[in-house]
Amino acid sequence: MRKRIFSIWSVLLVLIVSIAVVVPGCDGGQGTIEVKATIDGSPWEEDVDYTLTPDTGSPISGTSVPGSHSAGAGNWTCSYDGGGPDGAMLVGITPDPTQELSDGETITFTLNFGPEEVDASITWVSWTIDGAQVSPGSYTVYPPTIIDCEYDVVINGTYCESVNVTMALKLNYHYGGPNDFKSWHVANAPGSIYTIPPGTIWSQNCSVNGVPKPACYSFDVSKCNTVTLGVNFTYEAHKGTTYRVGVNWLGYRGSGPDNILFDNIIEWAGCWGDSDMVTSGCVYVDEDVDPANDCSGYSEPLYIKHDYQC
Numbered sequence: 602m603r604k605r606i607f608s609i610w611s612v613l614l615v616l617i618v619s620i621a622v623v624v625p626g627c628d629g630g631q632g633t634i635e636v637k638a639t640i641d642g643s644p645w646e647e648d649v650d651y652t653l654t655p656d657t658g659s660p661i662s663g664t665s666v667p668g669s670h671s672a673g674a675g676n677w678t679c680s681y682d683g684g685g686p687d688g689a690m691l692v693g694i695t696p697d698p699t700q701e702l703s704d705g706e707t708i709t710f711t712l713n714f715g716p717e718e719v720d721a722s723i724t725w726v727s728w729t730i731d732g733a734q735v736s737p738g739s740y741t742v743y744p745p746t747i748i749d750c751e752y753d754v755v756i757n758g759t760y761c762e763s764v765n766v767t768m769a770l771k772l773n774y775h776y777g778g779p780n781d782f783k784s785w786h787v788a789n790a791p792g793s794i795y796t797i798p799p800g801t802i803w804s805q806n807c808s809v810n811g812v813p814k815p816a817c818y819s820f821d822v823s824k825c826n827t828v829t830l831g832v833n834f835t836y837e838a839h840k841g842t843t844y845r846v847g848v849n850w851l852g853y854r855g856s857g858p859d860n861i862l863f864d865n866i867i868e869w870a871g872c873w874g875d876s877d878m879v880t881s882g883c884v885y886v887d888e889d890v891d892p893a894n895d896c897s898g899y900s901e902p903l904y905i906k907h908d909y910q911c
Contacts, residue, residue: 630673630674630703630704630705631671631672631673631674631704631705632671632672632673632674632702632703632704632705632706632707632708633669633670633671633672633702633706633707633708634653634661634669634670634672634677634702634707634708634709634710635667635668635669635670635707635708635709635710636651636653636663636666636667636668636669636670636679636709636710636711636712637666637667637709637710637711637712638666638667638685638711638712638713638714639711639712639713639714640686640689640714640715641714641715641716642713645666645685645686645714646665646666646667647665647666647686648664648665648684649663649664649665649666649681649683649684649685649712650662650663650664650681650682650683650684651663651666651668651679651680651681651682651710651712652679652680652682653670653672653677653678653679653710654677654678654679654680655672655673655675655676655677655678656675656676657675658673658675664684666712672702673702674702674703674704675701675702676699676700676701676702677699677700677701677702677708678698678699679694679698679699679710679712680698681694681712685712685714686714688716688717688762689714689715689716689717690714690715690716690717690718691712691713691714692713692714692715693713694710694711694712694713695710695711695713696711698710717758718757718758718888718890719756719757719758719764719840719886719887719888719889719890720756720757720758720886720889720890720891720894721754721755721756721757721766721884721885721886721889721894721895722754722755722884722891722894722895723752723753723754723755723768723882723883723884723894723895723896723897724752724753724897725750725751725752725880725881725882725897725898725900726750726751726752726753726845727750727751728748728749728750728900728903729747729748729749729750729751729847730742730746730747730748730749731746731747731749732747732749734751735903737900737901737902737903738903738904739904739905739906740903740904740905740906741905741906741907741908742853742905742906742907742908743853743907743908744853744907745852745853746852746853746907747849747851747852747860747861748849748850748851748852748853748878748903748905749847749848749849749850750772750847750848750850750880750900751845751846751847751848752770752845752846752847752882752897753843753844753845753846754766754768754838754843754844754846754884755842755843755844756838756839756840756841756842756843756844756886757840757841758840758841762839762840762841763837763838763839763840764837764838764839764840764886764887765803765835765836765837765838765886765887766800766835766836766837766838766884766885766886767833767834767835767884767885767886768833768834768835768836768846768882768883768884768885769831769832769833769882769883769885770831770832770833770848770880770881770882770883771829771830771831771880771881771882772829772830772831772850772851772878772879772880773827773828773829773830773878773879773880773881773899774822774827774828774829774830774851774876774878775825775826775827775876775877775878776822776823776824776825776826776827776828776874776875776876777824777825777874777875777876777877778824778825778874778875779824779874779875780824780874781823781824782821782822782823782824783821783822783865783874783876784819784820784821784822784865784866785819785820785821785822785863785864785865785866786817786818786819786820786863786864786866787807787809787814787815787816787817787818787819787862787863788816788852788859788861788862788863788864789805789806789807789815789816789832789862790816790859790860790861790862791860792849792859792860793805793848793849793860793861793862794832794834794846794847794848794849794862795846795847796836796838796844796845796846796847797844797845797847798842798844800836800837800838800844801836801837802834802835802836803834803835803836803837804834804835805832805833805834806832806833806834807830807831807832807862807863808830808831808832808833809828809829809830809831810828810829811829811831819866830850830862830863832848832862848862849861849862850862850863850878850880851863851864851865851878852864852865853865853907865907874906874907875904875905875906876904876905876907877902877903877904877905878902878903878905879899879900879901879902879903880899880900881896881897881898881899881900882896882897883895883896883897884896
């Protein structure tokens with residue numbers, strides 16, 4: 602009886618060994634993954650961080666190219682983690698970010714870099730009165746007073762590379778009376794536009810209702826009417842920097858100040874009035890990749906009562 606049982610176990614053991622020889626292992630085999638890089642289509646070899654992730658199992662990290670890794674068969678995905686050529690950005694992974702690795706085969710992921718794309722965006726920050734930020738609302742002012750607004754402008758890209766930025770800002774000014782009209786004139790004075798950090802301003806030009814106007818041009822705003830005041834200016838900026846841009850729109854002068862775009866002309870003793878205003882702005886750079894964030898939309902309104910106390 603024991604001999605018969607021993608014989609049966611011997612046969613089973615032989616069958617198990619035979620099956621193990623015929624059926625491949627559960628790991629599915631091994632292959633090789635190579636990772637390379639290009640810059641503007643030419644091979645590039647240096648430090649770059651990437652991760653190779655399988656459908657199942659542990660990922661593989663790499664820190665330079667070219668790189669070669671032994672890996673289990675299956676689907677692998679290559680992802681870019683950072684680094685690469687200076688002043689460039691990843692534009693794609695070819696032939697595909699996810700590829701299938703078969704037993705004994707080699708697949709290659711190529712990280713393709715190109716010139717860094719430029720994008721500019723603008724956000725309205727605040728109204729200011731005489732340089733101090735104020736919340737939208739109603740204020741009474743006396744001459745001399747400056748009505749200002751501030752924006753944040755972000756220029757992405759590689760820091761220390763410069764680019765010319767053009768901004769087009771508008772102020773919709775509504776005169777509410779009580780006089781029949783309010784007289785203004787174009788000052789377009791130096792120092793009426795500033796940036797933090799400082800940027801070199803190459804040009805600035807004012808407009809009234811969309812029509813460019815020279816300095817000293819005078820115009821009236823009738824009671825209950827709105828005029829659109831504008832300024833276009835170009836300045837040199839560094840990529841990778843956020844700029845606070847301020848514009849001294851209106852000056853209720855009396856005497857001074859001088860660093861304003863548009864100033865009020867006192868027509869007669871006792872002239873005063875109520876007004877409200879909103880502002881909007883757009884920013885432009887060459888080869889901007891996302892025009893959707895080029896303009897800010899309208900700000901919240903500011904209401905001003907100006908009194909000359911004549």
